[in-house]
Structure formats: structure tokens, C-alpha cells
Amino acid sequence: MGWKSLDDMELDGKRVLLRVDINVPVENGRVTDATRIERIVPTVTDILSRGGKVTLLAHFGRPKGKAVDEMSLKQVLPALEKALGRDVAFVPSLDAAAEAQGDLQLMENIRFYPGEEANDEGFARQLAALGDIYCNDAFSAAHRAHASTEALARLLPACAGRLMQAELSALEAALAKPERPVGAVVGGAKVSTKIALLENLVNRLDVLVIGGGMANTFLAALGADLGKSLEEPDYYDTAKDIMAQADKAGCRVILPVDGLVAREFAKGAAHEVAQLGPDAKLSDDQMVLDAGPNTVALVETAFAGLRTLIWNGPMGAFEIPPFDTATVAAARAAAAKTREGTLTSVAGGGDTVAALNQAGVADDFTYISTAGGAFLEWMEGKTLPGVAALGG
The missing domain is CATH 3.40.50.1260 (Phosphoglycerate kinase, N-terminal domain)
Known part of the structure; x- marks a missing residue:
């Protein structure tokens, strides 16, 4: 400091x-x-x-x-x-x-x-x-x-x-000097907006959970055919590079092993659970809109072994039920561990805060940052001019 x-x-x-x-x-x-x-x-x-x-x-x-x-x-x-x-x-x-x-x-x-x-x-x-x-x-x-x-x-x-003091202290505790093991949930729609974040985190984490539309790009890069799911083919190689970097750094990456799939993106849309992985093959009119129950169980088990958790981005299309299920379940698991005093949990980003509020657990996290861009840049390892000017 x-x-x-x-x-x-x-x-x-x-x-x-x-x-x-x-x-x-x-x-x-x-x-x-x-x-x-x-x-x-x-x-x-x-x-x-x-x-x-x-x-x-x-x-x-x-x-x-x-x-x-x-x-x-x-x-x-x-x-x-x-x-x-x-x-x-x-x-x-x-x-x-x-x-x-x-x-x-x-x-x-x-x-x-x-x-x-x-x-x-x-x-x-x-x-x-x-x-x-x-x-x-x-x-x-x-x-x-x-x-x-x-x-x-x-x-x-x-x-x-x-x-500012509370924010900097919380972020330093989560990223600069975390109590280990330390993990992160990184979700949201696109890999392209979070490359720098992922590249910085894999060298600092023990466990990385990738969710949301981002996870589709990683799964597709490994060979999955995810129908009309949101994904970014231009970033398949980037996804593979991040996986390789994580493996080299000893960071375990958790990708969805199952998901809620639907044919339309609408509230209450008919959906089913499909198994995901490199060999997954969805029909052309299906899309993955949330992580499935087996993935949630994997994430909850991973949380049980952590002492520090960073969260940025939802695990699915949380704005439209029932595709908020994985985000809500994982958030409640993290909140419960935080209440027990066995986990330091720091979350940030507009969608993240909205998702945690939706799950009713925002007050249970150790710290919630309302600073979207600044939170992301700090987590990317960048120097923030407004902090540097204070001597930090």
C-alpha cells in the first residue's frame, strides 16, 4: 500500500x-x-x-x-x-x-x-x-x-x-496477497472482452471457472459443435492458448460439462439439459444458455476448497429465468462459505453485481465493487492512473 x-x-x-x-x-x-x-x-x-x-x-x-x-x-x-x-x-x-x-x-x-x-x-x-x-x-x-x-x-x-480505501484493500487482498487456494469465476458473453483478464488471472489462480457465452468459445475450440450458441470462432486459438497457459501455471480450468439448451432466447423457454465437452453435438437450432446441474456441482465442490474467490461475470443468461439457475446456485454457495468465515469473496462488474443481487447474496460477499471498467483493468494487472497518482 x-x-x-x-x-x-x-x-x-x-x-x-x-x-x-x-x-x-x-x-x-x-x-x-x-x-x-x-x-x-x-x-x-x-x-x-x-x-x-x-x-x-x-x-x-x-x-x-x-x-x-x-x-x-x-x-x-x-x-x-x-x-x-x-x-x-x-x-x-x-x-x-x-x-x-x-x-x-x-x-x-x-x-x-x-x-x-x-x-x-x-x-x-x-x-x-x-x-x-x-x-x-x-x-x-x-x-x-x-x-x-x-x-x-x-x-x-x-x-x-x-x-477508495475499502476497494483498494479488498482488491489487494484478493489479487496481490490472497490467502490460497484462490479461484475465480469469469463469465459473460465474449472472450474478446476478457483476454487480458484471463491471461493475467491464470498465472495467479489455483482454479478458474469459465462460464457464460465465453465458455462456448472454449468448448468449440476443443471440438464441440454447439449449434447456434453464441461463440467467437476468431478466438478459438486464443482460448487454446489460455488453456495451455493455465496448464503450465498449474491453474485448473473448469468448463461446463453440461448445460441448459433451448431453441429460443426467451423467458420460460422450453429447455433441456445436454452433456457438454469436446465431443458435444447440438442440433443446428439449439443454443446453450446456462451451465447445467453437474457443472454447478463441480463448481460448488471447487468452492469448498478455496480460501479466496474473485467473481466477474455471470455463468449464463441470468437476465432470463430459468437461465439464471447456475449463477444463482454458485453465488449462494460462495455466499454461504463467506458467511461461515472460510472464504474471502470479491466481486465486480455491472452484470456481476446485478446477478448477485438477483441471487439475494450481494450483502454476503466480502466486497462488491461497483467499478466496472476500473475493476476489470485492476484485475487485468494494469496500472490505474487515479491510483498511481495517489502513490499506489
Whole structure:
């Protein structure tokens, strides 16, 4: 851990520029999911209770350096005030920020300024003039080298907020210094989006479970004929290379040995269990939409021997029952072991969080990351600019 936390900072009487991620879903001017807002409350409360003054820096959508009414952070203000249980001053511009009174204010969408996404040092200096300390609590934006995540951190004494601290500590425990044996579930639709992740993980894991549409590509690469299942023929060789790399590294790879197959992708579609493997042959109108019961049993047995588990991506088309069966069953098995205190479980990625919520076990995992792209890049072994700028 090379980064500082709020515990290392003297905050009394200091102006703190706090970078947060409150890029939440909004419909008809109302926030429909305030999770990201709620997760910044401990950091804001901590700074205020220690005598600091907080200016919140955040983005909303992709306005591309121009003011866009539909992307104003003003629409997030009521949900922010509700979460914090107090008033928050809204600052419409950089010029107004210098004149703002009070101990808590929200700056207008930082991406309204072209200097933000350009990581412009001149713009970062304008921001730095508004504070004495920089605190980054937006791990989910840490993979972006923007002025408010990277340049600003080099201009002021910098630290991680409580959410960033929790995220980094959890990910370091899961990947950098895990308690072994360590395993991972990597699912989702396409191998092409997770090559770097798989190549990094196979050298660090004892067990790798591959699920979702990705698994079809691996099975097809080994010789399976999976009908009209989603697969990527251009990545057959990549799949074989990853399997060879895993074998060399001593990482056991678990692919589906059976699956739920159907002729249409629809809720409640007629389906059957088919045996899978290199010799599998489905009819031309069939597709694999979930892992089967024997695969779930294999995965649950593998989980029983693990001490650390990383999860990214569902094991099937979890959005449409009954093709959520494998994901839900495996998630509940991991959650039960976590509750027993015998497993450290870390999960991340939008679909992953949605799937764990659907299984009703998100609260039982050791840590759930809401940082999609940043979580994936960290797991790929990449350096995140926003973390590196903190000294980590």
C-alpha cells in the first residue's frame, strides 16, 4: 500500500476537494438507484466531523466538454441531500466555487469543461486553487487519466477516501496477497472482452471457472459443435492458448460439462439439459444458455476448497429465468462459505453485481465493487492512473 488515506491527513480547517462517482441512473429527473451516492456518505461525514470543508467533484454522463442541461448534476442534488441528511450547496461554475460559502458544496458536472477529459494541467491548477487537500473516493473513475482523477492529485496533498480505501484493500487482498487456494469465476458473453483478464488471472489462480457465452468459445475450440450458441470462432486459438497457459501455471480450468439448451432466447423457454465437452453435438437450432446441474456441482465442490474467490461475470443468461439457475446456485454457495468465515469473496462488474443481487447474496460477499471498467483493468494487472497518482 503506497497510498495515503484520510487517517494520514490533518483536516481541521482545510478545504478538501473530494472526487466522487455519483454518475447514477436518472429517469424523468429522478435518481432511480442511489447506491453510488450512498457509498460516499462515510467519507463526506468523516471529513466534516473532523472540521474539513468539502467540495464534491463529479461527472455525469458524457457531455464532451460542453454544458448540457440534461447532464447537470443539479438533478442528483435531492438524492445527495437525502443520503447525507443535510443541505448541500450547488455551485454552477468554477468562478462561483471560489465565492461559495458553507462547509459542503457540489460542483457542477466536471466534464462540462474540456480540460477535464484532456487531463489539462492548467485546468487542474484552477481546481487546485479551490482546495488544500485532494481526496479521491472514485475508484470507478480511477482508470481514467483525467484532470480531477490524475493531474489534480499531483498538485495537492492527496489521499484515498473511505470507499477508495475499502476497494483498494479488498482488491489487494484478493489479487496481490490472497490467502490460497484462490479461484475465480469469469463469465459473460465474449472472450474478446476478457483476454487480458484471463491471461493475467491464470498465472495467479489455483482454479478458474469459465462460464457464460465465453465458455462456448472454449468448448468449440476443443471440438464441440454447439449449434447456434453464441461463440467467437476468431478466438478459438486464443482460448487454446489460455488453456495451455493455465496448464503450465498449474491453474485448473473448469468448463461446463453440461448445460441448459433451448431453441429460443426467451423467458420460460422450453429447455433441456445436454452433456457438454469436446465431443458435444447440438442440433443446428439449439443454443446453450446456462451451465447445467453437474457443472454447478463441480463448481460448488471447487468452492469448498478455496480460501479466496474473485467473481466477474455471470455463468449464463441470468437476465432470463430459468437461465439464471447456475449463477444463482454458485453465488449462494460462495455466499454461504463467506458467511461461515472460510472464504474471502470479491466481486465486480455491472452484470456481476446485478446477478448477485438477483441471487439475494450481494450483502454476503466480502466486497462488491461497483467499478466496472476500473475493476476489470485492476484485475487485468494494469496500472490505474487515479491510483498511481495517489502513490499506489
